[in-house]
Amino acid sequence: MFRTRRRREVPALNTTSTADISFMLLIFFLVTSSMDTDKGMLRQLPPPPKEQQVMDVGRQHVMSVALDADDQLTCDGDKVTLEQLTARVQLFVESDREEHVIAVQTSRATTFDAYFHVQQAIVAAYHALRSQKALQQYGHAWKSCSPHEREAISAYYPQRIREQWPTEEGGDQ
16 A cells, blocks of 8 residues: 655766866866966166165255056156156266166056056166266177176166155155
8 A cells, every 4th residue: 555665776976087087187278278477677676785775865866757546657747758758867867977866656556567667768768878888988788798897887877766655646745
């Protein structure tokens, strides 16, 4: 009268090769995929000084470079392009070799791309000045200078870039 229920047995799934297949797929995707690499600045920062170096510089010896939240570049209050910035930095450093300081101010919303382009424009100005000095003084390009010659030219055109803490809106604090 009453039927007894039979329990159905679920067939076991053989999973011994699952780990091997997963590992092979992982290796396959690692080998075949490409990863984007970010490019950084093409310069090496100097080591931190052993002693804190304090410079008292007058306002006439400071060039203010600012990047706002919209990546608008200004130099001493005037909107400029990267090429104009390089030319201005060259003139400024050449006219005031001894005491010049370039103050770079950014906004927290400034993009890294814009920041790196500004840094490269400033470094390009120093490189152009040092290349001219190497040709004038030693008769060959900056790249061909010996370490002693490079040190002498770097002392003649010292690189003085001051990074200021980013502000919310950019520009002067």
